[in-house]
Amino acid sequence: MMVDYKYLFIFSMLAILAFAHSDTEGAKEDNLELDYPFTLIAVGPTISKSNLCTVEVYNPWQDSWSIFGEFNLKATDCYTPFLSKGKLLIFGGEIKFPDVSDEVVSLDLASKTSSYLAQMSQKKKNVGVTEIDGYIYVSGGMGDDFITYDIVERYNPASDTWTVMTPMPLKRYFHAVSTWEGKMYVAGGINERNINLNSIDIYDPKSNSWTAGIAMQFCRYKFPILFHDGDLFAIGGNWTLDDVPGERLDLSTGKWSNITNTVEHTRWTGAIVFNNSFIISGNMNNNYELNLETFLLRKMNPKKILRSSPISFLVPKTLVSVFQSAPPENETLITDYSTTILALGPSDPKSNICTVEFYHPSKDLWTVLEKIELNVTDGYSAIVSHGKLLIFGGILNYHEHFNEVMSFDLATKKITKLAPMEEKKGNMGVAQIDEFIYVCGGIGDNGTIYNTVERYDPKADSWTFMAPMENKRYFHAVNVWDGKMYAAGGVDYKFDYLKSLEIYDPKLNQWTLGTPMEIERYKFSIIFLDGRLFALGGTWSMSIDNQNNDGEILDLDTQKWTNISNTLEYTTWHSAVAFNNQIIIYGSNTGNFEYNPETTSLSELNPNKINRTSPMLLLASMN
Known part of the structure; x- marks a missing residue:
């Protein structure tokens, strides 16, 4: 047996992405047969620190990953991808150590075109990114000369403009960011004195103000936070050369508890909620599925690309008609429901x-x-x-x-x-x-x-x-x-x-x-x-x-x-x-x-x- 999903999701796996960067010629694409209704994509800097950003797509029927396409970036490392309304946005990153970029690249997954958006106010890398009510918030990060930021910028896609918002209470990079009930949660990371953090701060966009959250039990950086069924999960990360266990915050009681059976060696991880499980991307090419009912951990088949900072996204349902192709013989789409x-x-x-x-x-x-x-x-x-x-x-x-x-x-x-x-x-x-x-x-x-x-x-x-x-x-x-x-x-x-x-x-x-x-x-x-x-x-x-x-x-x-x-x-x-x-x-x-x-x-x-x-x-x- 391969997965639950719950893959599987959530109903949960939508179609797939295809794209090409405007500066890329002859991008490599596998001839994929997309026989599933929704899916995952993986993206992020590679171990080789190449300016080629390779996107992979997950086939849950076979528990396998395929390379969907490659595109050129100026940054080679430490950029932050984010999927919003069918567009894969790439924020900042490291061009060549120690040079840092303020560029934002938008890849339209439907039209397979790319464009440059308005630049951020600062050159930075390892930022946190999330979306609330149609606005994209970019927080913290590290700039030139190893400056650590507390700045928060809000991007308006309609006007292609940036607005500086109230800064975070702490300067941090390599932090985790997520959204819950219209508020942005910022957790962990590293501060300007290179001290690892366990603090959580919560941003309310309606009042443009921050409040302190309940700190994690462990200091973490290079990790994800996820919300599921009224709990906040912090998984993986690093605070020394040793790994730390996952933990869960019950938002109703305000108490953290450890999660057993979480992932070993999961520094630089990305994770998403998928089919009532967490799909966790560890560094290199490791993948795991953590069942959120039993908390049993299953190792999945590896991705094809060795990544230093892997991030996965659930492809939205709106892209089904754009990326769906004919199913293979003897298989039908879940969205067909005929069999x-x-x-x-x-x-x-x-x-x-x-x-x-x-x-x-x-x-x-x-x-x-x-x-x-x-x-x-x-x-x-x-x-x-x-x-x-x-x-x-x-x-x-x-x-x-x-x-x-x-x-x-x-x-x-x-x-x-x-x-x-x-x-x-x-x-x-x-x-x-x-x-x-x-x-x-x-x-x-x-x-x-x-x-x-x-x-x-x-x-x-x-x-x-x-x-x-x-x-x-x-x-x-x-x-x-x-x-x-x-x-x-x-x-x-x-x-x-x-x-x-x-x-x-x-x-x-x-x-x-x-x-x-x-x-x-x-x-x-x-x-x-x-x-x-x-x-x-x-x-x-x-x-x-x-x-x-x-x-x-x-x-x-x-x-x-x-x-x-x-x-x-x-x-x-x-x-x-x-x-x-x-x-x-x-x-x-x-x-x-x-x-x-x-x-x-x-x-x-x-x-x-x-x-x-x-x-x-x-x-x-x-x-």
Whole structure:
């Protein structure tokens, strides 16, 4: 298994950058196939102190870096790159020791052109750079004759002008800078007496003033600071020839604590938040992924370029259309969603946070896409329709049922409330036929079991009752074949377990009975593949000894069921989807598997990142 992301991000990896400097001819570019929706770039001075600035791009599917392009700079070292609105800006730097530059170079990643912006007021290197409300702030740094600055300059991209702001309380260079809630945090670095610092100062652009923050436990320079989930992280850096551990500031309590499993030998590091992990660039070409839930550290494949001061950036989503190219064979873009699998469902322990993951099939890897806050903790159903994840009903604290419907746009991550269902219920079956979405059965307040069918019209945002099922049922399996909805198994109003199969024809608005399964099942899946109906997993008793370990197949031509082996053991509450002529199975207590219908072989896949009691797998489609 390569990465989490959480790569992966955040939904989190956008497209890529390509550029050329106006003074560069014949810039080298790899012929990259960009099969991912967002990505990272790495840039920074090289060990050889060359004036060629080489940009690399990260491919999370392969955990590999490729050289995207080279461009000429006057500076050879100690410059500070910053990515803003599709432009890679290069501030100052060392031209040739000890000469220092005040130049600012802008590389437009969309048009692949470069230009020089207005110069800073001072020649300097090793500055801190961040952006607040469209303005770019450059702080501190070292100038000619080893002068250390406390100066803060604000750049206005609209007018291409600089304004000197209130200086920092301390002179510093090699410091770390980041932004939180509209304020600039400046940490660590080295002062004018070459003393290493642990102090933090906070700049408020609205009042143009500084206040003192809570000092770090360790003095650091050449390191990054990052904000994540209300905490401030300081990782790597140096204060002697020895490395210092990472540390985390709880912004609510104002207390620092050490982070174990952080990186050794990470002087000159850059880091970004990526897919619920920190991607950390150490000096030379080392890379690490620090998982922010487990704090486990994984060494990633190295970059191609040895850098003395590596910095990574997350390429913004706005550049997807600019840099995206055709995916390689047998791979599709996450932004296409046509063959991407999403995983979601109530978590263990119960929570009203629905964590959505997406699957990278080529690397057998799951990444957290989004955490959606719901009003329910269990029993909700979901479907993906036209690029939107729709979540229906559900149960709060085991007894209160809801009829809410929420829409989550997979591209924009916008959440919208849709018209509620007519009935408050959970554990329903959901399917889509043509433009309509059908919700059938379920359980409501006071243990009421439904056989009702509600049809949702997305264009009118309205619900209509259709012909009810023959049986009242919940925990049943639903799927669509040849324009008809199949509902199988489940639990009825007498709390008996069912093996019956019903088929709904939307053209006639009527149900007919199908050939019943051989075994009663609930909390299971039915899958159509190659003219056959697969019923996989589930249970008919609360005893684990009585769970239906084998699946069964209905030949749709002969209408005969046959037992199949090598399916999951103990697969209660599991979900499955047909994917690339295989069946991907997600069990709540078994992990993930790939079932090959031709060979009847079962292969174990890498697990999801979230422990779920009622997992759902959905094929996400933008069509």
